[in-house]
Amino acid sequence: MAVNLQAPEPSQLLAIEGVLLGVAEAQIRKPGRKDLTVVQIAPGASVAGVFTRNRFCAAPVQVCREHLQTTGGHDMRALVVNTGCANAGTGAQGLIDARQTCVELASLLGVRPEQVLPFSTGVILEPMPMQRLLAGLPAAISAARSEGWADAAQAIMTTDTLPKAASLQVVIDGVTVTLSGISKGAGMIRPNMATMLGFIATDCAVSPEVLQQLTRAAADDSFNSITIDGDTSTNDSLIVIATGKSSLPPITRADSPQAKALQAALTTLAQRLAQAIVRDGEGATKFITVRVEGARSRDEARKVAYAVAHSPLVKTAFFASDPNLGRILAAVGYAGVDDLDVDGVDLYLDDVHVATSGGRHPDYREEDGQRVMRQAEITVRIVLGRGDVAATVWTCDLSHDYVSINADYRS
Amino acid sequence: MAVNLQAPEPSQLLAIEGVLLGVAEAQIRKPGRKDLTVVQIAPGASVAGVFTRNRFCAAPVQVCREHLQTTGGHDMRALVVNTGCANAGTGAQGLIDARQTCVELASLLGVRPEQVLPFSTGVILEPMPMQRLLAGLPAAISAARSEGWADAAQAIMTTDTLPKAASLQVVIDGVTVTLSGISKGAGMIRPNMATMLGFIATDCAVSPEVLQQLTRAAADDSFNSITIDGDTSTNDSLIVIATGKSSLPPITRADSPQAKALQAALTTLAQRLAQAIVRDGEGATKFITVRVEGARSRDEARKVAYAVAHSPLVKTAFFASDPNLGRILAAVGYAGVDDLDVDGVDLYLDDVHVATSGGRHPDYREEDGQRVMRQAEITVRIVLGRGDVAATVWTCDLSHDYVSINADYRS
Numbered sequence: 001m002a003v004n005l006q007a008p009e010p011s012q013l014l015a016i017e018g019v020l021l022g023v024a025e026a027q028i029r030k031p032g033r034k035d036l037t038v039v040q041i042a043p044g045a046s047v048a049g050v051f052t053r054n055r056f057c058a059a060p061v062q063v064c065r066e067h068l069q070t071t072g073g074h075d076m077r078a079l080v081v082n083t084g085c086a087n088a089g090t091g092a093q094g095l096i097d098a099r100q101t102c103v104e105l106a107s108l109l110g111v112r113p114e115q116v117l118p119f120s121t122g123v124i125l126e127p128m129p130m131q132r133l134l135a136g137l138p139a140a141i142s143a144a145r146s147e148g149w150a151d152a153a154q155a156i157m158t159t160d161t162l163p164k165a166a167s168l169q170v171v172i173d174g175v176t177v178t179l180s181g182i183s184k185g186a187g188m189i190r191p192n193m194a195t196m197l198g199f200i201a202t203d204c205a206v207s208p209e210v211l212q213q214l215t216r217a218a219a220d221d222s223f224n225s226i227t228i229d230g231d232t233s234t235n236d237s238l239i240v241i242a243t244g245k246s247s248l249p250p251i252t253r254a255d256s257p258q259a260k261a262l263q264a265a266l267t268t269l270a271q272r273l274a275q276a277i278v279r280d281g282e283g284a285t286k287f288i289t290v291r292v293e294g295a296r297s298r299d300e301a302r303k304v305a306y307a308v309a310h311s312p313l314v315k316t317a318f319f320a321s322d323p324n325l326g327r328i329l330a331a332v333g334y335a336g337v338d339d340l341d342v343d344g345v346d347l348y349l350d351d352v353h354v355a356t357s358g359g360r361h362p363d364y365r366e367e368d369g370q371r372v373m374r375q376a377e378i379t380v381r382i383v384l385g386r387g388d389v390a391a392t393v394w395t396c397d398l399s400h401d402y403v404s405i406n407a408d409y410r411s
Numbered sequence: 412m413a414v415n416l417q418a419p420e421p422s423q424l425l426a427i428e429g430v431l432l433g434v435a436e437a438q439i440r441k442p443g444r445k446d447l448t449v450v451q452i453a454p455g456a457s458v459a460g461v462f463t464r465n466r467f468c469a470a471p472v473q474v475c476r477e478h479l480q481t482t483g484g485h486d487m488r489a490l491v492v493n494t495g496c497a498n499a500g501t502g503a504q505g506l507i508d509a510r511q512t513c514v515e516l517a518s519l520l521g522v523r524p525e526q527v528l529p530f531s532t533g534v535i536l537e538p539m540p541m542q543r544l545l546a547g548l549p550a551a552i553s554a555a556r557s558e559g560w561a562d563a564a565q566a567i568m569t570t571d572t573l574p575k576a577a578s579l580q581v582v583i584d585g586v587t588v589t590l591s592g593i594s595k596g597a598g599m600i601r602p603n604m605a606t607m608l609g610f611i612a613t614d615c616a617v618s619p620e621v622l623q624q625l626t627r628a629a630a631d632d633s634f635n636s637i638t639i640d641g642d643t644s645t646n647d648s649l650i651v652i653a654t655g656k657s658s659l660p661p662i663t664r665a666d667s668p669q670a671k672a673l674q675a676a677l678t679t680l681a682q683r684l685a686q687a688i689v690r691d692g693e694g695a696t697k698f699i700t701v702r703v704e705g706a707r708s709r710d711e712a713r714k715v716a717y718a719v720a721h722s723p724l725v726k727t728a729f730f731a732s733d734p735n736l737g738r739i740l741a742a743v744g745y746a747g748v749d750d751l752d753v754d755g756v757d758l759y760l761d762d763v764h765v766a767t768s769g770g771r772h773p774d775y776r777e778e779d780g781q782r783v784m785r786q787a788e789i790t791v792r793i794v795l796g797r798g799d800v801a802a803t804v805w806t807c808d809l810s811h812d813y814v815s816i817n818a819d820y821r822s
Contacts, residue, residue, distance in 0.1 A: 055751040056744030056769075089737045091754075091770025124737020125771055234741050312723070312809075313817055320818035326500045326535020330645050333467030340466040343502075358467075359502025360536055398723075403811050406724055407731035 003287040005279035010150035014167040016201040018042035018243030021148030023155035026136025029084030034155035038140040039079040045243045047076040048211040050219045052236035058088035059098040060118040067114045073208030077115040088234035089125040097128040153182040164276035170265040175248040183273035198238040205244030206251045213254045215240045222270035283401030290393045294384040301391035307335035315398035323369030344385035414698040416690035421561035425578040427612040429453035429654030432559030434566035437547025440495030445566035449551040450490040456654045458487040459622040461630045463647035469499035470509040471529040478525045484619030488526040499645035500536040508539040564593040575687035581676040586659040594684035609649040616655030617662045624665045626651045633681035694812030701804045705795040712802035718746035726809030734780030755796035
């Protein structure tokens, strides 16, 4: 069902010096499924992260925040990721379990527990099957290899139909720098954070403070600009690792040309991984770009874009390829821009000018709207006519399969 | 598909002295369907209204606001309602059409145009078929009768599967006062205003100012406390008519015991009509009451209730009768209560204590959750433990039929 998305060719995923990935079957999710991933990081790397703002954030998210605070993002040595159980809504025991996982993995790797970051994804409100998780760690450690990106992309999936991974290279000051990343998520997707899980590594050397700034900015323009169903997850995490193995001198200032070049590459990769999540959105048959222009502020532009992207009526109209475009205007109208003058709003569907001056554009013809609505990829462009700020959000349609997938998730 | 909802018995709908209702087939919607309703009001009635806050509000809503402002709600003489075309997103022509409708009906009835209120519901962004609408008016006028409530409830339907109407009587100062009302709506339903259309009449005499206060309060606790899909319509309107035909002296103070008694009756009737909309929600198989207690403010309580009531993941879990109750906690967590201490939150499903102290309640058993989830009516009770304010929101589940209905609405 995924929209213009294919499983990545393992050969196109580039190794990052200083990063080894191994997966194992811990029988947390279901038999015959790799569900445990361990990422080993060479000494001296910087790590940055952004996490869900859900108040019911999962135990591993809390432990990640603690460990990154303790270490300042210096010299993190491992990530451990399980699917099948989110370890969220698990109270005090959940925190004990997440910490215990770090202690065990640290002991096996000969590092300190605070050098380990734990991640979980799956059903909420269920206790973590700790015995199986811990029993699986040695296998995931010994499977570690630098070519493990494709395996890891597969092992972190839940309702995803396809693994999501990408690599890119960029030349900075004559040095070729490499970035690779994986992501997962198909439902419970909206900003703050939008992905369930995203992991990106680069061989650049970057100070933890600068890496955190680059990560936040990349997340805002990628994972924090997508929505599938408007549900902000309890576990969303994006982690960026900079191993420092490249010959490029360390990046220690966020306003340096090197940082800007890395920012551009990081944002591009993050967008690719975030859009892959939307393309594989639960039940998705269409990939929709909602672009709002002419706003007075970014906040206003995003409010309007998300109102449109979240509207079940708009999303079912896309599923039906039905140019019932008044639904988009209705969503613009209730987005919360209190002094919006609807007579100044223009609506375009790709190249088709649909609405102007509070009504249908005089040249609009139903067959033109119909033609665009039949496409697998559609850009909705809303020009508010109030200012010069724009924002883009990516989403998918709402189909029968979304209901089926979420009604049957646990069965 | 409607949940515990039946078409009202015409004999149980009570006439309101001073109100006549007539319907006709104007062929705006589809052949063989009554789609035009005219409500005639005897001289001297007060009328109050609350309307959608959608900035793309429909032309008839704008005209209603103008006419109520011009008359001060005094001596309104007719309502005219069509289905099939919303006259929304229709620009300047839409306003001309809505005004023309009032002019024509006023001329036929021998009243002034500003004594007429127009209402439309149906597809957005389509021009109003004025010729057919105007041609239908004489038939709707001559069909007028005081027993017309059931016919009118039927004629204002769009995707509704059942007409919605109710009557009640209350004794104030020894005088029996009667209220009757109808409503319609099944999709594009959320607060501000929540119903597509609601019309209530009473034989009480009430000053327009007091009637407006009573109407606003009744709307907040009824139509503004329901949601089906979170889409605020362009056309939502609630109108309350007080004909003054009862022998009860006029109510001219909102803080009088008589006003309070009428407020209680009006709110009860409005809740019944609003809940009927949820019970007949597009594709609904469950009727869900979301009650949030222990909040610091009504705004906070409503934020949490609506986050839960709008979550597609929560709604599909109800459809599946799947006690995947972590999804409710996740929605509470992202509702926007920034300093929420999740350890203080308790979650109940009817009588079953599901979660406490940030995790599953020690006595919770899956089979207890399963038992409640299988019911057609379920109360989700969330106790925030932060204050003493409560709010209630009514909603339904998200089913395959919701997608089918909205994907196929125009075809």
